[in-house]
Amino acid sequence: MRVVAAMSGGVDSAVAAARMLDAGHEVVGVHLALSRSAATLRESARGCCTLEDAGDARRVADRLGIPFYVWDLAARFERDVVEDFVAEYEAGRTPNPCLRCNEKIKFAGLLDKAVALGFDAVATGHYAQVVEGAGGRELHRAVDTAKDQSYVLGVLDADQLARSFFPLGDTTKHRIREEAAARGFAVARKPDSHDICFIPDGDTRGFLARRLGEREGELVDAVSGEVVGTHAGTHGFTVGQRRGLGIDRSRLDGEPRFVVGVDAPRNRVLIGTGDLLGVDVVEGEHLRWCGPAPAGEVRVGAQVRAHGEEVPASAVVRDGRVSVRLDTRVRGVAPGQSVVLYEGTRVVGSATISGTGRAA
Incomplete structure (x- = not known):
């Protein structure tokens, strides 16, 4: 296959590109320029998409002997991710920009452009697994549960999943760093970037205040x-x-x-004691299915934040919305977040949380 390897400049995407090459694919490395004013050096471990990152990605591509390009998606990232993030907070919701980036940039913008240029698929350094099931390709949790990123990939539909590779899903992060060092990649010990990439100082409130005022x-x-x-x-x-x-x-x-x-x-802003935070009903919209949509009421595992625990639940899809009844109450669930549904380790799909409540 002809494959675009999304290369962020970090250790994970470097090893992912190398593994795709080892598997016999024709690989081209692509770094996404998502910032309109990329700094020369990182401000902290939170940032990404800087000139330093682009240089790190290029050096890995040179070592692998593969072509390397930088694709400028900064305007689309600003519109579909950053502006969406600000608008959601302005409306009183709490968005997850990583899910939106995967949906709109990496598996819409990047994948669509790659296919238009004649490539067959995109490979990324996400920690998740693609399994060939009876009904087609399935998205599953990674072996390394501490690094599992299937939650932020829950926005992929079946067509996108059919053209996606996640070569790291069967390996722990420790092993990935060892492999990178053995391959001679200078990024083997490079710190991981963290959410939110476009707020490198971590001051979300300050970022929003500058955009929205007081x-x-x-x-x-x-x-x-x-x-x-x-x-x-x-x-x-x-x-x-x-x-x-x-x-x-x-x-x-x-x-x-x-x-x-x-x-x-x-x-x-409504303030209350901790006992008011627990909810066991989650309503969702903007449904995205990684395969066939569930029919009727189904038993699932529900995860409501990227690093949260999976909770046993029942889900019913009706009129383009999903209602999830959690077996136990979960605290701090906010509209705008995403609920991702699982069947065992398989990702069923996701929805944007529109409301929460307590069962009678």
Whole structure:
């Protein structure tokens, strides 16, 4: 096959490209330029897509003896990922930009362009496995559960999965670094990048404030309706948040308080005790299936955050939406996050959380 290897400049994508070459494929390395103002050097381990990363990717490609190109998708990344991220927070939701990037950039923008240029597939350094099942290719969790990235790949549909390779899914991260060192890759000990790549200093609230400005509003007790403080914008808060609330604690009973709701239209943040955070009903929209859509009520495992635990659940798909009933309550589930459904290790699909609640 003719394969585009997405090369971020990190150790994982380097080994993924090498393994595809070892497997006998015709491989071309592609680095995605996603930042309009890439810094020369990383500001921290959080950043990615810098000039340094592009250079690291090019050196790996040179060592492998494969062609290497930089594709500029910065404008599309800004529109489909960054602007979407800001708009979601402005609306009082908590998005996962990595899922949106996989959906809109790596497995739409990159894959579509690769196919248009005559390539057969795309390979990335994600930790997940593709298994040939009776009904076609299936997406499964990685062997290394600590590094498993199947959650952020839950947005792939069957057609995208048919043209995707994840060569690292059967190996632990420790082994990948050893393999990179044995291959002579200078990136073997390079630190991993972390979410969110376009906020390299990790200050999400500051990033959003610069984009949206300050909009003073009230912090309201979710039970009594009493105003217990003020805030500079609902975009600085997410369900489950405890720190940085700015509460007048002299008016409280000493028990910890959390964000239990964000009412963006009324510019209010609802505050409550931890017992108000637990939910066992999750409603989802923007459904994406990695294979056939479930029919009727099905038993699944549900995961509501990238590094969260899988919870046994029942799911019902109806009228383009999914309702997930969790067997146990989960705390801090916010609209805008994604719920990814599993059958064993297989990814069934995903949905964007539109609402939560408690079963009667």
